Amino acid sequence: MKICYLLPDRGISLDGTKxxxxxxxxxxxxxxxLGHEVTVIAPEPVSPVEGLLPGTRFQTLPxxxxxxxxxxSLEPHLARALAHVWNNVxxxxxxxxxxxxxxxxxxxxxxxxxxxxGSLVARERNLPHVLEVNAPLAWEGARYRKQAFSxxxxxxxxxxLMHASLVLTVSSALHDVLVATGVPADRIAxxxxxxxxxxxxxxxxxxxxxxxxxxxxxxxxxxKPWHGLDVxxxxxxxxxxxxxxxxxxxxxxxxxxxxxxxxQRVPDRVTLKNGISxxxxxxxxxxxxxxxxxxxxxxxxxxxxxxxxxxxxxGRAIVASDQGQIPELVAHGRTGLLVSPGDxxxxxxxxxxxxxxxxxxxxxxxxxxxxxxxxxxxxxxxxQIVDLIGANVSC
Numbered sequence: 001m002k003i004c005y006l007l008p009d010r011g012i013s014l015d016g017t018k019x020x021x022x023x024x025x026x027x028x029x030x031x032x033x034l035g036h037e038v039t040v041i042a043p044e045p046v047s048p049v050e051g052l053l054p055g056t057r058f059q060t061l062p063x064x065x066x067x068x069x070x071x072x073s074l075e076p077h078l079a080r081a082l083a084h085v086w087n088n089v090x091x092x093x094x095x096x097x098x099x100x101x102x103x104x105x106x107x108x109x110x111x112x113x114x115x116x117x118g119s120l121v122a123r124e125r126n127l128p129h130v131l132e133v134n135a136p137l138a139w140e141g142a143r144y145r146k147q148a149f150s151x152x153x154x155x156x157x158x159x160x161l162m163h164a165s166l167v168l169t170v171s172s173a174l175h176d177v178l179v180a181t182g183v184p185a186d187r188i189a190x191x192x193x194x195x196x197x198x199x200x201x202x203x204x205x206x207x208x209x210x211x212x213x214x215x216x217x218x219x220x221x222x223x224k225p226w227h228g229l230d231v232x233x234x235x236x237x238x239x240x241x242x243x244x245x246x247x248x249x250x251x252x253x254x255x256x257x258x259x260x261x262x263x264q265r266v267p268d269r270v271t272l273k274n275g276i277s278x279x280x281x282x283x284x285x286x287x288x289x290x291x292x293x294x295x296x297x298x299x300x301x302x303x304x305x306x307x308x309x310x311x312x313x314x315g316r317a318i319v320a321s322d323q324g325q326i327p328e329l330v331a332h333g334r335t336g337l338l339v340s341p342g343d344x345x346x347x348x349x350x351x352x353x354x355x356x357x358x359x360x361x362x363x364x365x366x367x368x369x370x371x372x373x374x375x376x377x378x379x380x381x382x383x384q385i386v387d388l389i390g391a392n393v394s395c
Contacts, residue, residue, distance in 0.1 A: 003108050018111075019193075019221065027381065028040060030381065061090050095118065133167060171190060174300075192328075194377055195376055200313035205286070220310065228293075231260045245355070247270045249261070250284045260272065269342075282314060292319045293321060295324075295342075297342045313372045315369040337350045392394055
């Protein structure tokens, strides 16, 4: 199959460190590994594309001087919204250039704010349009980011969703959110995140130096309010009377302040690492005895937590919040321990239980690794997508 992969969001770099960038790289590499021909249209990365995505073709998403002028002259929320709108012009130009040289079977697009170019060009060219949705972006923008032109963002998102040949969501909860907005259920399929098990594997370099025989509790991911860093800080403070415990946090974001304040309250017991490339994350995960995903209560919980799959692939003992897709990935008592969302006391108790039982940590980690190898690799996800396209879309 010849796939034109459109990544119009300039906030997601092909060589970025956050989960969205890892998702793009993992899926594109998996398509190529399965023998499909992929052309990626995306903002120019800093790293050479040949090293990031070997075997793919690449076309740069053109930028506009209007974006620069907007950020120099306008209020930031307004400038960001206009930049997303103008981005459709560059996306349309790049798509038409790619389509002029290659007969693609379909346009595969990751939904972006105000993104409508992929939908319009696909309709104009009578090409199937597969739209990957990782979050209800217009709703998130209005709720969390003070999105300018929020009604227009919602209207364009709905237009793209309603005309897509196939919509892929990362969770059942997100599937239900889209159905509630009117997207036909028979055109939506759920494909969770995956993981690269060759990169994320238990054996290899470890950043364990300096931790000695301490029990290292770890978190990897963006430090955002919905990731429960305050819950983790509360739980760790409850454990801090026991000198065995050390907290290792790998990531950056607005909740960094929560971790830095915790470090001030419990000196020499907290390590924060930011600016770590995705390829370097496994070395830090190998330093962890217990890995946590301490989400607070969220309704709806529409995420497909990439960090969980990475924890599992690394064979770590996991403690995670029991909500959304998490219990579909982590079986309580078999591949990890589940606790009530937002409950710092339960989180601390589960960590303490694992700290006192090395054999349980080893068993849970081993079972988690085997579960990932059975059915959660990126190639599993890519094959699922290809099968869905074949069954639901006339390519």
